[in-house]
Amino acid sequence: MSYRWLQILREQVELYESYLDFPPVRLPELELPDVLDLTNEDIDIAAESLRRFWNLGDGPIDNVTQLLENNGFIIFRKYLPAEKMDACSLVLNGRPYILINTYKQTCARDLINLGHELGHVILHQSISSDAFLSKSEFSTIEKQAWHFANSFLMPPSIFSAEVGYPTLNRFIALKKRWRVSISAMIMYCHDLGLFDDARKQYFFREMTRMHIRKEEPLDNELPVEQSALLKDAEELLVDSQIFTRTKLFELSRLNVGDYCEMIGLPEDLFATKTVRPQLRIIQS
Secondary structure (H helix, E strand, O other), X not given: OHHHHHHHHHHHHHHHHOOOOOOOOOOOOOOOOOHHHOOHHHHHHHHHHHHHHOXXXXXXXXXXXXXXXXXXXXXXXXXXXXXXXXXXXXXXXXXXXXXXXXXXXXXXXXXXXXXXXXXXXXXXOOOOOOOOOOHHHHHHHHHHHHXXXXXXXXXXXXXXXXXXXXXXXXXXXXXXXXXXXXXXXXXXXXXXXXXXXXXXXXXXXXXHHOOOOOOOOOOOOOOOOOOOHHHHHHHHHHHOOOOOHHHHHHHHOOXXXXXXXXXXXXXXXXXXXXXXXXXXXXXX
């Protein structure tokens, strides 16, 4: 069902594109080995190349959602009661679409999922959406996408230098700066060879003991990014009197809740507004 939502999203975007110019898709042309032959070094080079192509430098990205939207991506945040489905993506008519599940949403979870789906777009476009993958092959491409997400969000040379001697307090400080979860940083440090399996397991045991494994420090403090592109497009069409807001809603063939969630509008925007009855004195 999640991929069906991306198809619905594409239909909405194509309606808007009949009247508006959306940002063009800007992605580098990369020469990569066959998907199953990709190494972490290959993925790091791809992530660095994308940063250079988008003129990002090596520091934290202040708004990943806006960055992707500025470069032609369409992002839809939708509540789906499916704990194991964090996100999915498709490239349709040359434009990447990403759906992020807002179930148990936090800033850190949101960003790593955006990075993960970006990894699939960059690394795995040679794989057809209906291709059959073995369990082992699927696991391989998922690990590649997670490594890309980490490498893109936290360039390895800069991040490694900032980790220094790793402690949980250090990871909390780094989370505030990079907006990536402590658990993801621990796994990333292990992948980078900054510590061994025993140290990785020690950190996870400590997180469990401190009751911060499921709900980490800063999860309720770091603001979640919001998509703005479709809302801006809808407002421009309405303000330009090309469509009324009601007509755009009717053309979507969605219910009010789903439409407002897709565009980023408050649901009460379409509510019927009633007024209190006016009373008057007829005899004093």
